[in-house]
Amino acid sequence: MKIFLDTAEIEEIKFAASLGVIDGVTTNPSLIKQAVDRRGGSINMEEYIREILRASPGPVSLEVISVSYERMVEEARRLYEKFAGYGEVVIKIPICPSLDGENNIYDGLRAIRTLSDFGIPVNATLVMTPEQALLAAKAGAAYVSPFAGRIDDYLRDKVGMRRGKDYKKEDYYDFELMGALEAEKLSRVISSLELDSLAEAYLDERVRSAAALANDSGIYSGVDLVRSIMQIFANYGFKTEVIASSMRNARQVREVAELGVHIATIPFYVLKEMLLHHKTIEGINAFVKDVVEPYRKIFG
Numbered sequence: 001m002k003i004f005l006d007t008a009e010i011e012e013i014k015f016a017a018s019l020g021v022i023d024g025v026t027t028n029p030s031l032i033k034q035a036v037d038r039r040g041g042s043i044n045m046e047e048y049i050r051e052i053l054r055a056s057p058g059p060v061s062l063e064v065i066s067v068s069y070e071r072m073v074e075e076a077r078r079l080y081e082k083f084a085g086y087g088e089v090v091i092k093i094p095i096c097p098s099l100d101g102e103n104n105i106y107d108g109l110r111a112i113r114t115l116s117d118f119g120i121p122v123n124a125t126l127v128m129t130p131e132q133a134l135l136a137a138k139a140g141a142a143y144v145s146p147f148a149g150r151i152d153d154y155l156r157d158k159v160g161m162r163r164g165k166d167y168k169k170e171d172y173y174d175f176e177l178m179g180a181l182e183a184e185k186l187s188r189v190i191s192s193l194e195l196d197s198l199a200e201a202y203l204d205e206r207v208r209s210a211a212a213l214a215n216d217s218g219i220y221s222g223v224d225l226v227r228s229i230m231q232i233f234a235n236y237g238f239k240t241e242v243i244a245s246s247m248r249n250a251r252q253v254r255e256v257a258e259l260g261v262h263i264a265t266i267p268f269y270v271l272k273e274m275l276l277h278h279k280t281i282e283g284i285n286a287f288v289k290d291v292v293e294p295y296r297k298i299f300g
């Protein structure tokens, strides 16, 4: 599995690259904003992006900022022309850039098709369903980015958990526990209703809403979203690579690696979390303490 660093912070990119464990970088407008804010708003953006490209050992995803087909294609070409000479540029296009669910719905797909035909690699971003990923792949996207963490947020919100109060952004979402709770609730709802036929139960609103609680149209977690996309791409031999995105903790990275996902893009704090375990720290303390003199002498 390749690991991309999900950041626009140059120091993090340089450090992670020096460790030899990352294969690329993904940015988005919010990550760029964080980097600019950290520098008090003053930054030479073009030079900064060139620095990111020089520091990254592989592809760097840069996102367009508009939502219409024409503007996205123009911005993508501009980004590509300006920066492709400094590293491997990939253009992030939102899969459905509609701001109101009415307009510009197809503009992402159209832009992916046009740019891919020009030979500009596209990373279809903000992918929240397997169906969106399938369409992005058919339109020619080189990469799709399913936002696993945001789907976990959505599922927790759906059952009434509030981010910041009941859970933190970086908390692991235990979808197996939630699935078991959902099944239990559904069975309690069904038994309380004393419905006569299967059809009556299947059509009952209370049954249907209990069955729809902890899933998003049959997707049970962010990792489940990644699994479904991997399965669909394998079924049809799509070349599009899947970037497990919006990764929030080390266990999520493990689970997408178990699925065989092509790439996981992770924030720097997740990289650190992947390395830490209290028993490793306890162990190294004991080893350091137990070094005896004759053994130390070998090292001069």
Ligand code: E4P
Binding pocket: 006, 026, 027, 028, 125, 145, 147, 149, 150, 245, 246, 247, 265
């Ligand atoms: C990467 O491509 C995404 O932009 C990023 O992973 C989103 O992560 P977030 O949901 O934690 O903001």
